[in-house]
Amino acid sequence: MPYTLTVSPDFTPDHLSGWYIFNTWLQKTTGEAIHLEIFNSFLAQHEAIQDDEIDLIFANPFDAAMLVREKGFLPLVMAQGRSDEAVIAVSSDSPIIDVTELLPGCRVAVTEDPDVRLMGMIMLEPADLATDNVQTHVCDSYVLVAKQLLRGDADVGIFLAEAYDGLSNIIKKQLKMLVRSQIDVIHHALMVGPRLVDRRDELRNTLLAMNNDEKGQDILKNLRFDAWNSVEDADMEFMIDLMDTLNT
Amino acid sequence: MIYDMKPEQVIGDYKEVRLDLFGGISRVCLYTEIETPYPDGKLIVSTTDNSGVITHVNKSFVEMSGYTEDELLNAPHSILRHPDMPPAAFKDLWDTISAGKKWQGYVKNLRKDGGYYWVKATVIPNVRNGVVVGYTSVRRKPSRSKVEACIKLYPTLF
Numbered sequence A: 001m002p003y004t005l006t007v008s009p010d011f012t013p014d015h016l017s018g019w020y021i022f023n024t025w026l027q028k029t030t031g032e033a034i035h036l037e038i039f040n041s042f043l044a045q046h047e048a049i050q051d052d053e054i055d056l057i058f059a060n061p062f063d064a065a066m067l068v069r070e071k072g073f074l075p076l077v078m079a080q081g082r083s084d085e086a087v088i089a090v091s092s093d094s095p096i097i098d099v100t101e102l103l104p105g106c107r108v109a110v111t112e113d114p115d116v117r118l119m120g121m122i123m124l125e126p127a128d129l130a131t132d133n134v135q136t137h138v139c140d141s142y143v144l145v146a147k148q149l150l151r152g153d154a155d156v157g158i159f160l161a162e163a164y165d166g167l168s169n170i171i172k173k174q175l176k177m178l179v180r181s182q183i184d185v186i187h188h189a190l191m192v193g194p195r196l197v198d199r200r201d202e203l204r205n206t207l208l209a210m211n212n213d214e215k216g217q218d219i220l221k222n223l224r225f226d227a228w229n230s231v232e233d234a235d236m237e238f239m240i241d242l243m244d245t246l247n248t
Numbered sequence B: 001m002i003y004d005m006k007p008e009q010v011i012g013d014y015k016e017v018r019l020d021l022f023g024g025i026s027r028v029c030l031y032t033e034i035e036t037p038y039p040d041g042k043l044i045v046s047t048t049d050n051s052g053v054i055t056h057v058n059k060s061f062v063e064m065s066g067y068t069e070d071e072l073l074n075a076p077h078s079i080l081r082h083p084d085m086p087p088a089a090f091k092d093l094w095d096t097i098s099a100g101k102k103w104q105g106y107v108k109n110l111r112k113d114g115g116y117y118w119v120k121a122t123v124i125p126n127v128r129n130g131v132v133v134g135y136t137s138v139r140r141k142p143s144r145s146k147v148e149a150c151i152k153l154y155p156t157l158f
């Protein structure tokens, strides 16, 4: 039976071709049949994890605790220099210039991306805003979050910083960034499940060496980073504890 | 280690008080009315061993406290203890985390230069293989209204 690789559904479709190429490389390098399964929602992905259908996952930090504590996953690597950060932005027409001017009842546009949503809501707390006193508009993508702001359908938006940076200049010009997080220690991680855990060291070494040759470098470029960095068990436990403190 | 605060490290007019800290430590604190605002978008992170001695700090911790990383590591976490914080708050913190639970509260912290900064802190036990090996605290920017409420409440708790 082939193994199954999946990536957190918070990636935009244009990232996905990079993951298909990566998976082809991974199969060739490991000599294993690995199927890349893309879920279009966190819910669908969680169901597959619960049913033990996943062997490798580029996981959202929000899911790390569940993967480690309940499903026996262990960390392999993270994308170098890629911490998950959130941006709070409003329309450039908005009179708001500081988060603390936002009022309870305001409309907050978000995506389903759980860690970004969590970090974003923490950055709204100084205005006494919380999930129970704002109107949350869940959008399918960060471009749609931006559009809600431009159309005046939402008062404030929560973005993955990388997605915000990737918006077109035309859109960005019509937005105003209020805060950008600098948390540094929360990041996605590639994790290995129980069926493949025996090969953890081999997998990790293969991934860490990926940027040593041109072919590997090209594949990484398609994933939009330069190298993998090792994530040790202690690093993962630290991040899980951090997420736990934020998730309150 | 924790040392008495010295006038030459303090910026601005200060008051002086001697605090009795856990473990028989007594410290002269010099404190001013100068507030350093919490930086937007940052988290201040530290971990301690089981007795509250600092084992890790992040960059934001160093920046906000005014101490160097070397001064912070191996010092008791009460190095940040501000005289305006009621002992009951820290008793509640220790009672809660010793019971294996998560504690959350608003804390006024004392900087090396005698100034202060308010945080919303969450402290959790670090459980490894079923054993508590230390504690992690993550602070975020507090809302002004919550801080105002604490400024009224805390003096009544002494």
Ligand SMILES: Cc1cc2nc3c(=O)[nH]c(=O)nc-3n(C[C@H](O)[C@H](O)[C@H](O)COP(=O)(O)O)c2cc1C
Residues within 6 Å of the ligand: B020, B021, B022, B023, B046, B047, B048, B052, B076, B077, B078, B079, B080, B081, B082, B085, B090, B093, B107, B109, B123, B135, B136, B137
């Ligand atoms: C992880 C952790 C973080 C803490 N952070 C602070 C802090 O930021 N400021 C503070 O005054 N006390 C903090 N404390 C509580 C101190 O350990 C100490 O109880 C407090 O400063 C009062 O001093 P005392 O217990 O010696 O009387 C923290 C404790 C733990 C376990």
